[in-house]
Amino acid sequence: MSKIPVIAIFDVGKTNKKLFLFDENYKIVFEKSARFIETVDEDGDTCENLESLRLSVFDSLREVFKLPQYDIKAINFSTYGASFVYIGEDGAPVAPLYNYLKDYPEELKRQFYDTYGGEAQFSKRTASPVLGSLNSGMQLYRIKYEKPELYSKIKYALHLPQYLNYLITGEVHTDITSIGCHTNLWDFENNDYHPWVKAEGIFDKLAPIIASDSVVPAAFPGNNYGVGVGLHDSSAALIPYLSNFHEPFILISTGTWCISLNPFNHEPLTDEELQHDCLCYMQYKGKPVKASRLFAGFEHEQQVKRIAAHFDKNTVSYRNMEFDPAIGHQLYAAEERKEADWASNQMKESAFAARNLDAFESDVHAYHQLIFDLVTQQYESTMLVAKGTAVRRIFVDGGFSKNSIYMNLLAMFFSDMEIFAASMAQATAVGTALAIHNHWNTKALPNDIIELKYYSITHNTEL
The missing domain is CATH 3.30.420.40 (ATPase, nucleotide binding domain)
Structure with missing residues (x-):
């Protein structure tokens, strides 16, 4: 054999x-x-x-x-x-x-x-x-x-x-x-x-x-x-997407930090972007990747504990909570777009930490509000690296990609873009292997290593 x-x-x-x-x-x-x-x-x-x-x-x-x-x-x-x-x-x-x-x-x-x-x-x-x-x-x-x-x-x-x-x-x-x-x-x-x-x-x-x-x-x-x-892990995780997709895109890599990576934004960092914790990575072909960051995964973890304690629930119940379109549209319709300093304040911390949980009729409403507040932040953070580019497609991987409330609300905010939850096993390791594909692999580059689930404003379907 x-x-x-x-x-x-x-x-x-x-x-x-x-x-x-x-x-x-x-x-x-x-x-x-x-x-x-x-x-x-x-x-x-x-x-x-x-x-x-x-x-x-x-x-x-x-x-x-x-x-x-x-x-x-x-x-x-x-x-x-x-x-x-x-x-x-x-x-x-x-x-x-x-x-x-x-x-x-x-x-x-x-x-x-x-x-x-x-x-x-x-x-x-x-x-x-x-x-x-x-x-x-x-x-x-x-x-x-x-x-x-x-x-x-x-x-x-x-x-x-x-x-x-x-x-x-x-x-x-x-x-x-x-x-x-x-x-x-x-x-x-x-x-x-x-x-x-x-x-x-x-x-x-x-x-x-x-x-x-x-x-x-x-x-x-x-x-x-x-x-x-050898490669820096954040740059390695981007390689499978660069190998599979050639139209401009942004990857939102979610975890403790939620990092928006735009390989198609080559403009120098501005003072405003630096103030909002933007930076540049370098992808493996030597081109800059503009990125913005939020500590959203950490805040999600802390606030879920607060919601669960207030409503006497188990935190596990929020892992697979389904999106309620009525609540989502109600929150989006009620959101006020404020003056210029609104984005700056939102980037520092979400609004949820200051919310009174007694104002919510159920933990379901409270959790939808939490995700809505985090997505509000995410929109502002991602737009820092999206503006001025031809990006019309966003991929989300990591923990929030499996959260249907997060993904559906993200589709509401980015109504003019295609939003996909992306999943693949061990993206960083796969990217590290792909970087030297021609030196060890006799087969063509694969085009099926990333699974995508598409989200629109009103529905979602699997591709």
Whole structure:
């Protein structure tokens, strides 16, 4: 019996670390998941356990290479962003993988922005809101000034996906999807590193940029598989949509954060967009993707608990609540479109947190109002990246794509667009495999990996 050709994908999240094997039809034929206990850095702040991660990669590869039914043709990686691994002359890490939520010193932050043009101007050029340690370039800047002895030991700073590539190949690379995502490193106006990177000597510690869809050979002799350079997970999740749809679209990726990604908006960020937490990602072909964000999934979770407690219900009852068109149209008809500052206020928090639950005759009405308030926010957030573009189609994936109230109300607000709930298994991992499709897969790119459900104002039908 001939072996099945597969690609191995490591999908490393903050909590779950997963390994998938995909066949040439992008069906999952093997998967495993692991969680590691975090360690702490020298300040006592929690951070990724790099040694556990390294051992897990090698142990997992040994396991799947022993499986007799599969022929591994390639390996690739996607991980969360804003995280550097600092390696020394011998290739071993010389510092912890600092947590991107680590507090950033205010004095050092002021020194940086005062030196390089001020927060507003700098943020526009780098498409990076001021986010402290989430701007990964600022982590290197901090080490240079706070820990000069450590800084001198750093040979290369590798974003996490490229560190995993390095473990297998022994080669050092930089990938545009990692450096182009709110890092403070990339100058979107000049399509090159921002001048501060060379002025501070940071450039010398960054590996050469390599195309995101390229592969390099593994370091182990006698192998016949290629190794992808790795991708930032948000950029990887967009690849299946870019591969399957060529008319302009927006992807609303919903979870704890609801992120509106517009790969067809190439205009520079405006001051208003930056104030509303917009930023730019870089897709794997090197083009900017304008994005806006809402903390809507988190708010939904908190407010559902409040509704359930008030009406003495179980929170589970809201997971599959059906849309009531009468309530939906009543809410939409009653909504007042207010003056210009309305959008600004709505973007900070939804109206629901301030609502008195005694005003609702039932938990069903209250829950519809909650979703309506969140969709009101979502409309404003998405329009920040939609305006001025030819987008007429919106895909929604993640948790809210399964919420019929959310999807139907979204169709009301975006009445001039086609609204689809999109679902696919492990979009980030699939995108990471698709990025190097031509290097391992003998079949044509698939066109059936995304399931769509269409929503209109009055009804919904499955395609």
